[in-house]
Amino acid sequence: MNSSSLPGGSRVKRPTMVDVARHAGVSLKTVSRVVNAEPTVNTELVDRVLASVAALGFQRNQLASTLRAGRRTATVGLVIEELANPFYSTIASVAAEVAARHDTMLITASSEEDPEAERRLVFDLCSRRVDGLLVVPAGADHSFLRPEVEMGVQVVFLDRPSGGLPADTVLIDNRGGAREAVAALIAAGHRRIAVLLDSVAVYTMRERLEGVRDALEDARLPPEVARIAEGVADPARAAETVAGLLDGPNPPTAFFAVNNRITVGAVQELWRRGSGAELVGFDDFELSHLMPRPLTVVAYDTAAMARRATEMLFDRIRGDRSAPRTEVLGTRLVWRGVRR
Amino acid sequence: MNSSSLPGGSRVKRPTMVDVARHAGVSLKTVSRVVNAEPTVNTELVDRVLASVAALGFQRNQLASTLRAGRRTATVGLVIEELANPFYSTIASVAAEVAARHDTMLITASSEEDPEAERRLVFDLCSRRVDGLLVVPAGADHSFLRPEVEMGVQVVFLDRPSGGLPADTVLIDNRGGAREAVAALIAAGHRRIAVLLDSVAVYTMRERLEGVRDALEDARLPPEVARIAEGVADPARAAETVAGLLDGPNPPTAFFAVNNRITVGAVQELWRRGSGAELVGFDDFELSHLMPRPLTVVAYDTAAMARRATEMLFDRIRGDRSAPRTEVLGTRLVWRGVRR
DNA sequence: CTGAAAGCGCTAACAT
């Protein structure tokens, strides 16, 4: 039981500036000046105060500080669907990095695609007086944010558009990317293309589906060329769906997987049965080039989207009051077609 | 220019409880009671106050609230190396999820393996009065945290041990996992095993190297059986190193890659040249089962580690003052050896 | 059950 142990009972009261002032034999205000590195303090006093600060282990209470000064909290909130997903962790990582460059900390919260949770999280963050909010919308209506925006909370949406609130938004060209992917399949001669879809409840999925239709129209092909399989929620379901389609009548010669989890499931099944069917997936992912069979992907730069969104947010925080902008980032088809 | 636009100039002052009180024709304290859902308020007054709250778009200032009440901020800080890495984003995800269950928000900050940055971030988080800290140590000495701990900030370390501060810690059995992996290679008859290492500056790497030595000693084999290649910092370097070793004299028959980035680079090179050399990697990763050649991995449960650490943190926050504990989580060898 | 006053820890605006 030496003095280096930290017995739970010995909780010390946190010293305040008053305590430091008393310890240093100066006034409260002088401590404040020293702690805030104001230049107009006698060097000798500075030293004395700093010594007391160190001796007492004083740490300024930033809550009290920002409350009194009416300053910003140097905090921004990020509301995403689920941090565990690499797509969102990339966003969080970039947002935190850009925030750090602005001496700001990032609070991350996951809505899990629940609009009500999103609302609660946003309000919670506002009551913590974040300077701004980065939101990947789960809900379709964000008018509840209007009062907060009017009171100075800056908001930037990313990956999906917001509803009922004009605000900066950064999106991916989902529709254009899907269109290009399917156009490439059509150009390669495919006329039976299966489209593996999760749920049209999500904006990005609807857009990608629209892109498929665009490509068919562009080529003046009937809609039946694309066989839409909905409800493919995970890799296992994707594998099953691929199997079912290949074993059924008129099996497709190509698959368009509308997100990377579906793609992974499809790869696995196509590889397992040695199928020569073509596969294009929306979303690139790590190691996609190391898959056991060739895999074409619609790639886009998630980090760039997050960077742009976060920079827009800090522009706003620093006083930019121009009209809200929407920026759309392009996609890139990485063609790794099967040998025919 | 309709009224739905949000012209930048029209910034409204945030209403306070005083404003709500005036609007509702009650006292400040009654507003406070209603906002805090205290039961002892006349129903009619509650309705009136709630109406004013809605009309003015009032949101309680949580900073002021916690300052005055001396309550917790319902915030915990997570200091990791880099959020972009899936290992750390898994930790962040679990920490945020567990925190959410405790009605707490998570502030995430990356130290980028810089002890000085870690120190700064920790102090910043403390000045924001987080209730607790989850830290993956970058530095070797955490005694600077002692005053904060004494003043009630709870701290749990994970993945790496702290230095100079007794505190709860959750670790992975790096040494045991490496020992088991190399033992399996030895049992399979390998006597020229290349160990691909990043840097021994990091605790986990040193431990895994110790595990390699343990396995050799267990088998009474000379240390030369393991050929240590240090400085393998990324997949590209791993591929180069593998190539160099295979093209050199006495090429190894097996490789032990000490983390998953190295593993990926090694897989790629072994596959490219159709080598039959065995490969075992520390760290499992997504899609490891879909690699173009068999790959054995030392797997462990990152999420379980993070969950345990975060739960320990909340136990502390809720008043647990028992002696600091260190928990070590086991690893699991997932054998997918090459066909011999 | 409701309200007036005091004060959390700090900084802005004035003194001196």
Added chain:
DNA sequence: ATGTTAGCGCTTTCAG
């Protein structure tokens, strides 16, 4: 250059 006073927005006394 230093100190005094007031008060940020809220909750905690303590009166009524």
